[in-house]
Amino acid sequence: MAISKSIMQLTGSLANVSMYKLHGSEQVVVRMKGGPTRNQIKTKPQFEKLRQNENEWAGCTRMGRNIRLSFKAMNRLEDYPVTGTLNGICKQIQKMDTEGEPGRRAIRLSKHKNTLLGFPFSSKQTLESVLKVPFETTLDRATGEAHIELPEVDTGMYLYNFRNLPYYRIIANLGGVCDSLILPGDKVYSSPYDGYCDRQLGVYESDWMPAVGMQPALHLTLSYPLTENPIPEEVTLLLCLGIEFGKVGVANIPTAVKYAGSGKIVRVG
Numbered sequence: 001m002a003i004s005k006s007i008m009q010l011t012g013s014l015a016n017v018s019m020y021k022l023h024g025s026e027q028v029v030v031r032m033k034g035g036p037t038r039n040q041i042k043t044k045p046q047f048e049k050l051r052q053n054e055n056e057w058a059g060c061t062r063m064g065r066n067i068r069l070s071f072k073a074m075n076r077l078e079d080y081p082v083t084g085t086l087n088g089i090c091k092q093i094q095k096m097d098t099e100g101e102p103g104r105r106a107i108r109l110s111k112h113k114n115t116l117l118g119f120p121f122s123s124k125q126t127l128e129s130v131l132k133v134p135f136e137t138t139l140d141r142a143t144g145e146a147h148i149e150l151p152e153v154d155t156g157m158y159l160y161n162f163r164n165l166p167y168y169r170i171i172a173n174l175g176g177v178c179d180s181l182i183l184p185g186d187k188v189y190s191s192p193y194d195g196y197c198d199r200q201l202g203v204y205e206s207d208w209m210p211a212v213g214m215q216p217a218l219h220l221t222l223s224y225p226l227t228e229n230p231i232p233e234e235v236t237l238l239l240c241l242g243i244e245f246g247k248v249g250v251a252n253i254p255t256a257v258k259y260a261g262s263g264k265i266v267r268v269g
Helices: 038-043 046-071 072-077 082-095
Strands: 001-002 012-014 017-021 028-032 134-138 145-150 168-177 203-205 218-223 234-250 254-268
Touching: 028 203, 046 072, 046 082, 072 168, 072 234, 072 254, 134 234, 134 254, 145 168, 145 234, 168 218, 168 254, 218 234
Parallel strands: none
Antiparallel strands: 001 028, 012 017, 017 028, 134 145, 145 218, 168 203, 168 234, 234 254
16 A cells, blocks of 8 residues: 655546545555455465455454444544444454454454443544543443433533534433354354444433533433343443534524534443
8 A cells, every 4th residue: 555645636546556535534545456356365275364364354344333333323423434443443352362263253342341441433632622521420231221420511611612613512322232253153253132222212412502601410321222131241331422513504403513523432331
């Protein structure tokens, strides 16, 4: 892979060269086309190691997608390629599986939960730099409940309105994601208990509040749907907290501004 620094920042294809931009970057990535055919990779003995790596990477991308879906309410806060970062974390967890055979190593997030603690949804603003008040969180697997306590906010002192927008609101998300593994007899990675959250009980969005003056304290309770009780050990719960800013939209109704916010995974369990 090469990076184009020419004044002609082209994208697309030219002969055997592909040029494109990655989300969150203005640089143009340049790649050469070519290499072995797909059929050769699938059948030739010399590509066995490559096939193993491809299968394991497919498991990482599937797991990264499941993690991101578990906090779907926070996706609009992302201002960098979150999926790629999650895939990389999944790969590191996969490498810790010393029992699985090559090409079939598991991604046991439940044994490495803290790798996601503090995971940010914004690369430009941290949650603590925008919402500068202490907050408390609890997460109970036995009940499937999470609690968030936010104190009263003096927006003039403790809210960093970095886009100078008139409104803001608080978002919280409690979701679950299952370990990813290849079951006996299977060829592809699967999650027996796929991660999800309940829109009514596992996601909270406050009313839009003016980004000036004093705002009252918030006491939030979110619940994970106990379709399996107790929650299987293979399921990891992720509690997320975020803030987003909005502007006046149609009919004077506030509407969210993309990338104008911040958040992170505040607790895992």
